[in-house]
Amino acid sequence: NTIVVMASSSKRAALSSAYFYARSEHMSKRAIYHQLISKYGDGFSKHAASYAVRHLHGISWNRNALRSAHFYRHNEHMSKRAIYYQLISSYGDMFTRSQARYAVHHL
Structure with a gap:
């Protein structure tokens, strides 16, 4: 039985x-x-945003980090070191260090 x-x-x-952000924009x-709570973004409550990120299923965060890394490599011509710091930056992509390492390693 599935509980809905x-x-x-x-x-x-x-x-x-x-x-949308996870699958189309490849965000962390x-x-x-x-993005969900930002008044310049979607403007959702923290409660609704927390619910949303807790219930994201089937997303590969490593794959999202790698897709972002490919973008930086091919469009911004960034070094692997610069990409790593962009991926983990709180002003950048906000991936975990593990996800960023995976992405840079697989470039």
């Missing part, structure tokens, strides 16, 4: 946006959360 939990419309909308979980 009914989420509020705000939570469902935040989750929908979170999936932390960057998605910040």
